[in-house]
Amino acid sequence: QQDPTDTAPEDPGPVPTSADKNPHRR
Structure with a gap:
């Protein structure tokens, strides 16, 4: 498991x- 908020x-x-x-894609 890597980034839980990114994966x-x-x-x-x-x-x-x-x-x-x-906000990240912005």
Whole structure:
């Protein structure tokens, strides 16, 4: 397992992938 927020789509991290990829992709 590498980055849970970058690999896991349903990762139980502090921020969801949707909100994490939004500002990151911007």
